[in-house]
Amino acid sequence: MPELPEVETVKRTLNALIAGKQIHNVTVRLPRIIQRPDDIQAFAYMLQGHKFIGVERRGKFLRFILDGLVMVSHLRMEGRYGVYSSSDPLDKHTHVIFHFTDGTELRYTDVRQFGTMHLFQPGEDLLLPPLNKLGLEPLDDSFTADRFKALVAGKSTKIKPLLLNQEYVVGIGNIYVDESLHRAGIHPEETAKSLTAGQLDKLHGAIVATLSEAVDAGGSSIKSYVNGQGESGRFQQELLIYGRKNQPCATCGTMIEKSVVGGRGTHYCPSCQPVPTAAVKPLTTGV
Structure with a gap:
């Protein structure tokens, strides 16, 4: 399972790849990845038209900051994100695709299928599971x-x-x-x-x-x-x-x-x- 350094590295590379990109629509190919809301059509509809502002990290979780929403994602054992052209071949383990208006895609692949995604209104993600009981951040200045x-x-x-x-x-x-x-x-x-x-x-x-x-x-x-x-x-x-x-x-x-x-x-x-x-x-x- 990726630990803090690996998730931090993913965060940094994704910030360089997707910041400013606008979602045209979302394809969910494995419904159980989506934990909140429990309706995958609602998940896709809520994200449509929103723009990625940046990516943050909380513990081993990624926080995708959008204009008006926050998506919390856990990679679990073998989850991966990558940015592709819409014409690139699709890996059989690709479970969620964020189609951007510029013709590129953010794809989530997961051989083990243990990863999760939760969608929240800004601020509520830190007050509700899975982030609400997390402890000290060891690379934060507050970790004295x-x-x-x-x-x-x-x-x-x-x-x-x-x-x-x-x-x-x-x-x-x-x-x-x-x-x-x-x-x-x-x-x-x-x-x-x-x-x-x-x-x-x-x-x-x-x-x-x-x-x-x-x-x-x-x-x-x-x-x-x-x-x-x-x-x-x-x-x-x-x-x-x-x-x-x-x-x-x-x-x-x-x-x-x-x-x-x-x-x-x-x-x-x-x-x-x-x-x-x-x-x-x-x-x-x-x-």
Whole structure:
């Protein structure tokens, strides 16, 4: 699933591609993608004639800002947006097409068919699901070390599942949680309440640095992710821990291990990230 850096990159490329374009009409080929309104004809009718002003991001969601409407979209596992000429061949996994008055089209493709779109009046999208319970934005100026510590300190939850919970901090998924915890020298099974103020300061800095570097690199193309122009990310070349089971840690040379934490495959260095007493046993099979 695309995480914050990937969604941020899609946002930036789409802003360059669709800002100012006016919708002539909309074709919905897979109704379940449209979550709000629940009538696909109403969805298409509401968008007809509107112009895209720009694209914003909230956590892992895209916010398409139009003149008088906001469309909230989640890519889920393999959703993609791309801009094409109306004469370009149509991929069989194309589910929603925004036909523009200039003869181009914004197409949404999704092999897994898990993506969603919600349409709102301006302002109400932030007050209603799916955006209304999202937590702090880690690349926003409001994400200070003090706010992060106040949010996390005292929680009995293990630190990895807590960071994956979008009601606390948004946009960080499995890849960047593993990377941030490694940089901070914190084992993913440490409970939040066991971490010192100094450790939380270090973790805060690691989250910001990891995500910022990933955004600069265009995200990580671990599986099928590409941006709005069909380009792959480059940050997977810089990953220190994720996907590197049984490879030497770049910091100390110890072999990287993989376990399951909160139901998610988790990579860590047992030397750089000391294992808590209650840690699970490493996986001995698989990758």
